[in-house]
Amino acid sequence: MPFMTLKTNLSLNSTQATALKTALGKAIELIPYKSEANLLLELQDQCRFYLAGENQHPVAYVKISLFANEQHWGYPELTVAITEALADILQIAPHRIYLHFEDIGAWGVAGQYLER
Numbered sequence: 001m002p003f004m005t006l007k008t009n010l011s012l013n014s015t016q017a018t019a020l021k022t023a024l025g026k027a028i029e030l031i032p033y034k035s036e037a038n039l040l041l042e043l044q045d046q047c048r049f050y051l052a053g054e055n056q057h058p059v060a061y062v063k064i065s066l067f068a069n070e071q072h073w074g075y076p077e078l079t080v081a082i083t084e085a086l087a088d089i090l091q092i093a094p095h096r097i098y099l100h101f102e103d104i105g106a107w108g109v110a111g112q113y114l115e116r
Contacts, residue, residue: 001109002034003065005042008090010058012045016089023085030081031066031074051096058092067104068116075101 004024012020020043025036049059062082079099086092107114 001038001040001067001107002028002031003040003042004028005044005063006060006086007044007047007049007062008058008060008092009047009049009055010045010090010092012043012090017043019089020085023089024082027078027081027085030077031069033068034066034074057096058090059096059098060086060090060092061098061100062086063100063102065102065104067107067114070103070116072101072103 006020006024021041024041025039028034028036028039047061049055049061051057051059064078064082082099083094083097086097087094105116
């Protein structure tokens with residue numbers, strides 16, 4: 001199961017949240033064997049971010065945690081898709097969007113322990 005956390009200093013309305021859910025759900029499909037059907041997504045708005053010492057402009061940080069993708073298949077394509085979605089939906093400049101990929105070696109879900 002992929003897990004994605006989006007943090008932004010913006011305040012998200014319900015239309016934006018739904019658009020983000022849809023766009024990120026579609027984007028995760030760029031990773032082999034991953035889909036929105038098993039994506040856990042967390043949206044955090046109104047975060048305090050300081051970039052280059054200031055907090056006057058929109059910024060976003062996205063952490064993407066993936067199990068069983070040590071080869072990083074689809075990471076370049078996912079980077080582009082997420083950046084474009086945030087720029088389009090939230091009008092965040094691409095140079096103010098940061099993605100953090102985390103490889104998960106072990107995972108527990110539905111009472112099952114999974115290990116690569």
